[in-house]
Amino acid sequence: MKTYYFSETSPADAAGDAILLPQSTFLNMDVLSATSIIMQFKKTDGTHDNSHITITHAAGKTADAMRAIAAAMAGNTKFNVIDLVEVANAHPVTSAPIISGITIAE
Amino acid sequence: MKKEKYLIFAEDLTSIDVDNVDTSSAVEVQTTTSLVDPVSLLNATSGTDGIIEVQIKAHANHTFGSAYGSPTAGDYVTINTSGYTVHASNGKVTIITAATDAVNGVTTDTSTAANNDFRVNLLKHIDGGTLACFPASKFKGMQTVDADETDLYFEAGTGDLDAVDVIKVTHGANKYKELAEMANDAMAPAKSGAAVDFFIGGQSAGTGVDALSFNGNPAGITSVDIQLDL
Numbered sequence: 001m002k003t004y005y006f007s008e009t010s011p012a013d014a015a016g017d018a019i020l021l022p023q024s025t026f027l028n029m030d031v032l033s034a035t036s037i038i039m040q041f042k043k044t045d046g047t048h049d050n051s052h053i054t055i056t057h058a059a060g061k062t063a064d065a066m067r068a069i070a071a072a073m074a075g076n077t078k079f080n081v082i083d084l085v086e087v088a089n090a091h092p093v094t095s096a097p098i099i100s101g102i103t104i105a106e
Numbered sequence: 107m108k109k110e111k112y113l114i115f116a117e118d119l120t121s122i123d124v125d126n127v128d129t130s131s132a133v134e135v136q137t138t139t140s141l142v143d144p145v146s147l148l149n150a151t152s153g154t155d156g157i158i159e160v161q162i163k164a165h166a167n168h169t170f171g172s173a174y175g176s177p178t179a180g181d182y183v184t185i186n187t188s189g190y191t192v193h194a195s196n197g198k199v200t201i202i203t204a205a206t207d208a209v210n211g212v213t214t215d216t217s218t219a220a221n222n223d224f225r226v227n228l229l230k231h232i233d234g235g236t237l238a239c240f241p242a243s244k245f246k247g248m249q250t251v252d253a254d255e256t257d258l259y260f261e262a263g264t265g266d267l268d269a270v271d272v273i274k275v276t277h278g279a280n281k282y283k284e285l286a287e288m289a290n291d292a293m294a295p296a297k298s299g300a301a302v303d304f305f306i307g308g309q310s311a312g313t314g315v316d317a318l319s320f321n322g323n324p325a326g327i328t329s330v331d332i333q334l335d336l
């Protein structure tokens with residue numbers, strides 16, 4: 001099973017610092033502002049709700065950030081636990097890393 | 107579903123005309139939610155970040171900075187980003203006069219508001235529900251609305267099992283089958299997953315931003331309307 005790892009801090013050592021979500025629970029991405037998009041996943045506690053990750057990115061790069069994340073999610077990897085931010089930032093959509101931070105809302 | 111496809115949709119980029127602006131005390135152009143909702147999504151760097159483009163309809167009573175040459179009256183002239191400022195939160199654009207910036211500034215007609223028409227064009231998608239991405243595995247089906255509109259359904263991002271997110275696609279008349287084939291091709295299994303620009307709306311005003319579409323756009327898609335469950 002492919003899973004996505006998100007961590008607000010490194011190391012993750014406090015409640016809510018990090019989350020691991022199965023690929024199959026990803027629902028969609030939407031825009032929040034010129035510098036942020038939101039990734040929505042099925043709620044981790046099993047209720048009919050969502051858990052979401054807010055991605056902060058370079059200003060005006062909403063479409064590029066979305067493409068980079070989608071490409072990172074779609075990419076082949078030998079690892080089943082994928083640090084999505086790390087992979088997306090390595091994707092050559094722009095010359096510089098596009099994602100600057102995340103916020104987890106379980 | 108290791109080789110997932112991720113379909114990206116975006117609405118057309120918006121544009122507004124702000125006409126008959128009274129510049130007797132200040133040259134301020136107030137944007138509206140027709141451009142971006144809420145307008146507070148615009149801020150001081152919206153111009154330099156390439157998010158908006160500000161234009162003025164040239165008039166004989168205007169004085170343009172040296173960067174603009176001698177515009178023809180009636181033509182929309184794109185004001186350089188150094189020629190205006192954007193408020194931090196209220197969506198107001200303030201034009202810098204040619205007296206203040208002889209290169210990038212523009213002096214308007216301070217006595218006749220009817221001579222001061224502006225156009226503001228959005229160049230990036232920055233407000234919710236205008237740009238979205240869905241995994242193909244969450245596609246639930248598509249249904250005709252009429253001859254040139256079709257709804258594509260995806261599981262709702264809210265996680266509500268009784269709701270869906272809808273992409274209303276406007277396409278060529280009687281092109282439902284072509285759209286169905288286009289959607290199927292975009293989501294078809296492949297050796298590897300991919301991010302797919304299914305339809306990314308562009309900007310037809312100002313200097314313009316080209317729309318992008320999947321596979322040569324056999325369905326003749328002209329726009330999409332993203333309707334997310336909230």
